[in-house]
Amino acid sequence: MPFTFEKTKLPGVVVCKPRIFADDRGYFFESWNLRDFAEGGIHETFVQDNQSASVKNTIRGLHYQAKPFQQAKLVRVLSGAILDCAVDLRPHSPTFKQSLLYELTDEKGISLFIPEGFAHGFRVLSDKAVVLYKASAFYAPEYDRGIAWNDPDLHIDWGIESPILSEKDKNQPRLRNIDHAEL
Structure with missing residues (x-):
């Protein structure tokens, strides 16, 4: 199989490692294959690809879409490095x-x-990063939601105290203040 799939401490979150073929010219790998991912236990139909470019120390997130437009995501870095x-x-x-x-x-x-x-977010570790993610539901602006990146109830160690944030992400609510019926 061209991929190995590793479960994580969070049920359903999976690390997907491709088999990379490298030689003097560079490298080649399949980044996604419906059949192989299904054999690995991931049965999503992705409907939209999203791509972002961000500079070092940017945090994007934490974002999610409320019911009935929840999204599964397959996140990959095209250039650079992130802490997902x-x-x-x-x-x-x-x-x-x-x-x-x-x-x-x-x-x-x-x-x-x-x-x-x-919810999903990331911090850019390299000078610049280009991130691509597949989504299982179309973007629905009226169901777009977020949580504060630094919510003290979540105990996330981003490794940075003053990240670069969008205005939207600067004003996200704490998890305790969101409508849990939408989750």
Whole structure:
């Protein structure tokens, strides 16, 4: 199989490692394959690709879409390095409010699969990073939600105290102040 799939401490979040073929010209790998991912336990149909470019010490997130437009995501770095973050927002999950931080780089080609019911964000570690993620639901602006990147109830160690943030991300609510019925 061209991929290995590693479970994480958060049920449903999976590290997807491709088999990379390298030679004098460079490298080649499959970054996503419907059949192989299904065999690895990931049965998503992705409907939209999103791409962002950000400078060092930017944090994007923590974002999610409310019901009924929740999104699963497959996140990969095209250029640079990020510290990717998934936060379990499933109220009845044994890992509710827990997070996973995982470094993704362009050199390794690793993707992180984040299922529905999670918030997602990342911090840029390199001078610049280009991030691509597949989404299982279309963007629905009226269901676009977020949580404060530095919510003290989440205990996320981003490794930075004063990141570069969008105005939207500067004003996100704490998890305790969101409508949990939307999760």
